[in-house]
Amino acid sequence: FRWVDCLLRILQTCIAPDDVRAALKKLPKDLDSVYTRILESIDEMQRVYIQRAMHWLTFSVEPLTLSQLAEAVRIEYDVDKYGEDSKPLFNMSSLMSICPSLISFEDARNGQSASQEDRRLRLAHFSVKEYLISERAAQGPGAYCHISEDKANFLMGHACLSRILWHNAPATVQEGKVEETSFLYHSSRYWFRYIGSIEDTAPTQLSNAALKVLELGKGWLDVYDPDCPYRDPLVLPGSRVYPPALYYSSLLNLVTTCKLLVSRTEDAVNVNAQGGEYGNALQAAAIRGNESVARVLLEHGAEVNAQGGACGNALQAAAYGGNESVV
Structure with missing residues (x-):
């Protein structure tokens, strides 16, 4: 039926009876031929x-x-x-x-x-x-x-990062609510899904762009905050204090950006910095089951027994999330 539907669409472009007869002699024999013909045209x-x-x-x-x-x-x-x-x-x-x-x-x-x-x-x-x-x-x-799929995730991740960074450029920054039907909203909500799936093979420039977005803080989190996606709409954008970039790279399982952050020699990050729904980066990684990120944090001095956040500590966060491998 799909093949027939495509053929009828082709015949609909014919104007005269002679055109129909000529088209009938050249109709594609299968769906592959139909799709190839469309793309070729x-x-x-x-x-x-x-x-x-x-x-x-x-x-x-x-x-x-x-x-x-x-x-x-x-x-x-x-x-x-x-x-x-x-x-x-x-x-x-x-x-x-x-x-x-x-x-x-x-x-x-x-x-x-x-x-x-x-x-x-x-x-x-x-x-x-x-x-x-x-x-x-x-x-x-x-x-x-x-x-x-890998190429698609690279291209989509690139487009999302580029859109967020352009939105936050000094000459183009915009105030006010961002509509959920805008591409900026889609970019802010899903960029880390695209980037996360190709981190191991992503070029350095892409990883650096992801890091820039993480460090924007409110620049993208006021559009969509994965740590608190259902926050009270009465809380005005910009009025919240957002946790640091390392927290979000841990929450979102962005291993490469996490490594980039903790390996800095200048402007070094504090792996035990407090903030966020889960208190700190290690708890965020633990509750999401992000084992590789948790290992990186522990290797760079993350405190296992640090208290705070919704779960109390990293062990309880891992248990609450059912992530035995992190424990």
Whole structure:
């Protein structure tokens, strides 16, 4: 049925009966051929944006809205450039007309109506993802859209970090509430999910950019705070005292950034600094079961018996989280 649907879409572009007859003789024989034909027909100037869009649509933690995707795909993927303004983009609403058989809108959530820009996008069918990540897609004219999860996480993590750093640049910093449908909100909420999955292979520049974001403190935590995601909305942004970067790298299991922080010779960090829902970095690592981070902290003088936080101490935090390996 999926193959038939794609063929009907192709035939719908025909205007005259002769065009239909000619198209029938050249119809793709299977889904792979359909997807290859669609990708091959995309203008070369638009391919870089379509490729980026496919990474997001295939592997993002949460589906993006059309406006979020429009912002995400225009960020240049250069590891030597973070926080620079993104370039203007072609009208993203044309995305649906460029490859309609590959992308579709999700149904409105909670029965609410939404403008096209605020509706979330997804791949039109599971077979699209299957094709894009397959070795079959790596061959032929559609190879530019062959994707992998590691590459996707790198590109998505890069875009999120770049967006947060650009938002906090002195000339562009903005005040006020950040809407949950904005790409900045998505970036603040999920950047560490993308970065955490590729830390072992990430280039140094990416790790350094992650460290910069961690050290921004309120610069991204006022948008989304993973230590207290359901905080009282009456607490005004900027009025909270946030724990240090080491606490969040421990909470979020960012081993590389944790190592970068504790190995500093200048502006050395205090591994036993107090703060946060769980009191200190070691407790944050313990309750989340972040064994590698806990080991790094202990090797650099973290105090096992330090008291404080929601669980009292690191041992109780590990027990509460059911993390026997950390104990």
